[in-house]
Amino acid sequence: MTRDIKKVVLAYSGGLDTSVILKWLQETYRCEVVTFTADLGQGEELEPARKKAEMLGIKEIFIEDLREEFTRDFVFPMFRANALYEGQYLLGTSIARPLIAKRQIEIAKLTGADAVAHGATGKGNDQVRFEIGYYALNPEIKVIAPWREWDLTSRTRLIEYAEKHQIPVAKDKRGEAPFSxxxxxxxxxxxxxxxxxxxxxxxxxxxxxxxxxxxxxxxxxxxxxxxxxxxxxxxxxxxxxxxxxxxxxxxxxxxxxxxxxxxxxxxxxxxxxxxxxxxxxxxxxxxxxxxxxxxxxDRGAAHLKDEIMPRYAELIYNGFWFSPEREMLQALIDKSQExxxxxxxxxxxxxxxxxxxxxSPKSLYSLKHVTFEDDAGAYDQRDAQGFIKLNALRLRLLKYGRG
The missing domain is CATH 3.90.1260.10 (Argininosuccinate synthetase, chain A, domain 2)
Structure with missing residues (x-):
């Protein structure tokens, strides 16, 4: 654990976990804490997060509406690739993390902070996504991941810590949530x-x-x-x-x-x-x-996109949005979308x-070529014979060429 932290930017939701983290950072590192709360369209009021941060003595509070940036610069580029992780998952959590990490690093620079912190646990993917993003954007930044350091390993302990330090706990947060x-x-x-x-x-x-x-x-x-x-x-x-x-x-x-x-x-x-x-x-x-x-x-472009899509989706899932290989694939994908x-x-x-x-005004679909009616000479069906024979040549050689 690095103790020489002067100021840390915390990704802060205002909920129980990050409120406990906020106080824990103050106590453990004796450092100044800056809170950053992003509106990514989660559908929750964000002003309570400001009030709770103020109550906990925070002077620099950032609450930002990032819905347009999130959709325009992260969601839409990903959808140009038709990205699906393991063939099904549309990467909704994965694609939000690089934007949060980006803004934390920008706020750290703006406020002179030398560290950033997040509330992801040590079992999940988000710790990887946040921290790879941090290091990609600022290799010298210090990172604090409380769930990998503290001994508050249960909800009961979190609530006890909150009560000890007079952190408000909503009544509906006192029981075990049925799922996160x-x-x-x-x-x-x-x-x-x-x-x-x-x-x-x-x-x-x-x-x-x-x-x-x-x-x-x-x-x-x-x-x-x-x-x-x-x-x-x-x-x-x-x-x-x-x-x-x-x-x-x-x-x-x-x-x-x-x-x-x-x-x-x-x-x-x-x-x-x-x-x-x-x-x-x-x-x-x-x-x-x-x-x-x-x-x-075009067929070749479409098939190539489908071939690289799983790799592109895996990069996002694993937290490598800011990697050169993701950016290279993005350039290829964006070229295909012209x-x-x-x-x-x-x-x-x-x-x-x-x-x-x-x-589409740019459609490649040609009715005169695919019609079952008279195509007026647009397609000579006799050409297919040579096409088929050439494509079958290697298979015929396999059968008869070894004798």
Whole structure:
């Protein structure tokens, strides 16, 4: 444990854990604490965090609305890649961490802090994501991870510490929470406690961002999403900012029971974990983006994107957003999106977002080439014979060429 800390920037939510961390930092390191609270669309009031920080003697308090930056500079670039970790997870928690880390480092520079701190535990992925981000942006920064240092290893001990130091504990926080929740504009993530047995189906109370597909309307909803250079820009012809657009997609997804995922995943630290994710707007956005790419991307470009996507998604999941290899892949992905523009029509119905129409001024879809009617000479079917024979040549040689 490094004790020569003068000032630390703490990623602060105002909840029990980070409030205890705040006081613990003051006591253990005898240092000045700066709090940073980010509004990433988690849906919670942030002013109580300011009041609690003030009550704990904090002079420098940063509370920032980062929803637009989060969506524009982190979520949308990721969705250009159609990124899915292990084929299913839309990376809602993973993509939020680099932005928080970035702002902590910027605030540390602004306030003259020599350290940063976070509230991630020593078992999860977030400690890795935060700290790799810190070191990538400031190799000299000192990092404090209280959960790896202190002996407050249970909720009872946390509450006892809070009471001892006169830190307010809400009545609903005194009992054991049935599961833990992380949320932002892209998704909500629930895990732990009642969700730890992967055989047991989650109860309906776990879901916060979506109604159940069974309870969704019996009538389908239709929407049209417009794209420019791979990014969604409009819904039903109305041009919207990135965060506003994602917020509206979230509402549409929620109302139609779209975006639920019950997943057992492989954490970067080595263990498997079970999480319940809700990504209503993101699920719609992924379907729409793949829909517009289907008519605007060349086959080779589309297939190459699909080949590199798992690597790109794994880099984000593991915390390497600021790595040169992620940036290299991003450059390739962004190049592929130059002509990804147009409109996609989707049918939203009982948990499903289905593409039912797509059009683009940059479309590569040629009706005269694919029609079963008279193609007026656009395609000579006799050319296929030589094409097939050339592609079959190596297989024929394998069969007959060894004799």
């Amino acid at each position: 929740v992380d949320a932002n504009l892209l998704h909500s993530s629930s895990e732990g406690k009642v969700l730890e047995d992967p055989w047991v189906e989650p109860e309906e109370m776990v879901y916060q961002r979506t109604i159940s597909p069974e309870a969704a309307p019996d009538k389908a909803s239709y929407i049209e999403i417009g794209f420019e250079k791979g990014d969604a820009i409009s819904i039903d012809g109305e041009r919207l900012s990135p965060a506003t657009l994602l917020t509206k997609l979230n509402a549409l997804g929620k109302a139609n029971g779209i975006g639920r995922l019950d997943l057992v995943e492989n954490r970067f630290v080595g263990m498997k974990s079970r999480g319940v994710y809700e990504t209503p707007g993101g699920t719609i956005l992924l379907a729409a983006h793949r829909g517009i790419e289907s008519i605007t991307l 002509h990804v523009e147009g409109i996609v029509r989707l049918k939203l119905y009982k948990g499903h977002a289905t593409v039912v129409g797509r059009k």
